[in-house]
Amino acid sequence: MTTHQAPAIHVQGLEKSYNKLEVLRGVDFEVERGSIFALLGSNGAGKTTLVKILSTLLKANSGAAWVNGFDVAAQPGDVRESISLTGQFAAVDEILSGRENLVLIAKLRHLQDAEQIADNLLERFSLTDAAGRKVSTYSGGMRRRLDIAMSLIGNPPVVFLDEPTTGLDPQSRVEVWQAVAELAGQGTTVLLTTQYLEEAEQLADRIAILHKGRIIVDGTLAELKQLLPPAEVEYVEKQPSLEDIFFALVGDAGDNDPTGTGRNPARTN
Template sequence: MKTNIIEVENLKKSFGTLEVLKGVDFTVEQGSVFALLGSNGAGKTTVVKILATLLRADSGSATICGFDVKKKSQQVKECISLTGQFAAVDEVLTGRENLILIARLRHLRNPDKTADNLLSHFELTEAGSRRVSTYSGGMRRRLDISMSLIGDPRIVFLDEPTTGLDPEARLSVWKEIKQLSEKGKTVFLTTQYLEEAEQLADHIAILHEGKIIANGTLAQL
């Protein structure tokens, strides 16, 4: 029996008079791909920021890897990685230098080997010595995801990872997400695209105007 690695109960968040989250509840099983599906402005990124300890909820509770996101933020950060909507890469550095930088910040013993292994896995070895400013959108996104895997996080948050990508680049990112799941990682994915949720997710929750309006497997929905 699988255990829940993320548990969210009655999460609420407002910005001034704008109520963004109106009592959000869901759980995510360890080792699964969970898709939070919704249109722009539904509150998806707000949920991710709260779970990643970048934003505090007004009320409600959330636990990651058994740790309360409010009270145990450091332990939560050690358990997760976050890839935002825009690739967080340094365009002046090469792809390999970006990876080495993050590996050093993570205090890994062999940053060079870590970088080379990730470049190989994400089919970026030939581009590794080039500045990221020369990369296509799909290559930048693949590099961004590879950077988020440094340190072996248990949960990978991907906030709309394929927005703005062409169809070929999107399929490439889908392939990487499926491989993460096959390796036992828990993937929390936000998306606007129903097709993306159908292709990737074991479990889908639909967020609409700050509330979960449907929640289940694809077959159930």
């Protein structure tokens, strides 16, 4: 990010309550353009509520937020034109093929060359071979990749992914991780909410923890690691984890490295 660029997302003092239930209690953070920002939190922490406010689906009680330079409360139309939102469940039509889903959305957005747009996205998300198949035959990971591909039609600069890998098996989760990493690699800003610590560790440029309606920590992974003292080194025999065994047996994900770090995103360190 260059110094003259405003952040893609800027949140200041955001509050939201339902009667006496305080869901957000003064949330502040910024997301740099072209980065992946992971928002961690347990169920009920307020992650989905925050995303709904930023995507203009809910109104905050107080505070302010800007997305792509537009005020969420005062310029909701401009915000909607700047974003795409992928919820916790894939919003795809299972009767249609993967290609037909993409063409339909492109036409609904009144874009020219809908077929070419669909083909480009199918190739980008490694779905070309399955383009003509009904989505009902897709695996969970394929549906999620198609869902994310559909959200990119029109090239929105900011994408919200609300717990995109919930309920997916380990292989499908890695497929989605690859897709998310590629988004940021091509300049898209991604705000990712997740309950999976490993997911945030592997993908995010910055990580914030939302707890009881407040951001209690916000920083890079290296900065967060400095909050705790280093563990004492003990030399013990390392037994393979269940995840190691799973991928050794089923293969497929072992050569994937969506982060460009030289690490397998399916494994923790």
